[in-house]
Amino acid sequence: MLEKSEILFNLNIVKENIENACKRVNRENDVVLIPVTKTFPHELIQTCIELDIEEVGENRPLEIRDKYELYHDQVKIHMIGHLQTNKIKYIGGKVVLIHSLDSVKLGNELNKYASKNDIVFECLVQVNIAKEEAKFGISENNIIEFLKEFEKFENIRIMGLMNMAPFYDNSEDARNDFKKMKILFESLKNEKFKNVQMKYLSMGMTNDYVVAVEEGSNMVRIGSAIFGTRTYL
Numbered sequence: 001m002l003e004k005s006e007i008l009f010n011l012n013i014v015k016e017n018i019e020n021a022c023k024r025v026n027r028e029n030d031v032v033l034i035p036v037t038k039t040f041p042h043e044l045i046q047t048c049i050e051l052d053i054e055e056v057g058e059n060r061p062l063e064i065r066d067k068y069e070l071y072h073d074q075v076k077i078h079m080i081g082h083l084q085t086n087k088i089k090y091i092g093g094k095v096v097l098i099h100s101l102d103s104v105k106l107g108n109e110l111n112k113y114a115s116k117n118d119i120v121f122e123c124l125v126q127v128n129i130a131k132e133e134a135k136f137g138i139s140e141n142n143i144i145e146f147l148k149e150f151e152k153f154e155n156i157r158i159m160g161l162m163n164m165a166p167f168y169d170n171s172e173d174a175r176n177d178f179k180k181m182k183i184l185f186e187s188l189k190n191e192k193f194k195n196v197q198m199k200y201l202s203m204g205m206t207n208d209y210v211v212a213v214e215e216g217s218n219m220v221r222i223g224s225a226i227f228g229t230r231t232y233l
């Protein structure tokens, strides 16, 4: 794990890159940075707290449960990875936003859990804009139909969209996907579905966040650029 001073150094570079990307395209910097602490030991969250980081991204339900236990009064946790329905119980009430809503089945199970426990899940719809076979996410063509299904789920609020670009050698290659995401995001703002609003467009990771911000992302999920490489995935 990196030293606190190294993390602070990296964090400032990332923030500066986001600021500069916004300036280049003449937009206000309203980008929410979610440092991704997944797979790192919980001590890293303590370091984050000392660096005034208020929100972190995690993708393993059991890790979320354990880290929540230790730090929930000091940091907010985002669930950014694929969620299996049998793991909902570990994260229920413990995450502020689920970025990876990728099926009606998951929505249905989240809603059941939430209504039973008298909570609300805020979620982003993961969109598979590059139409990758092996990737989770709703296709652009099915999104209207998908959102309509959520009008009946009273304990779910859809807050926007999330995208994970394929791994490209050159981040410029992701630009077209991000453009398409932004167009979709803006067009859905004009649709009025119950329980749905388009507030967050979560796209951009270590390799491509600068391009994502230039194309209109307002939430980036960044791990290795801040915390160094993960030793296991």
Ligand SMILES: *Cc1c(COP(=O)(O)O)cnc(C)c1O
Pocket (backbone or CB within 6 Å): 036, 038, 059, 080, 081, 164, 205, 206, 207, 221, 222, 223, 224, 225
């Ligand atoms: C791990 C992960 C990230 C962060 O990845 P880095 O390349 O380390 O920035 C972002 N989003 C999701 C969904 C992830 O699983």
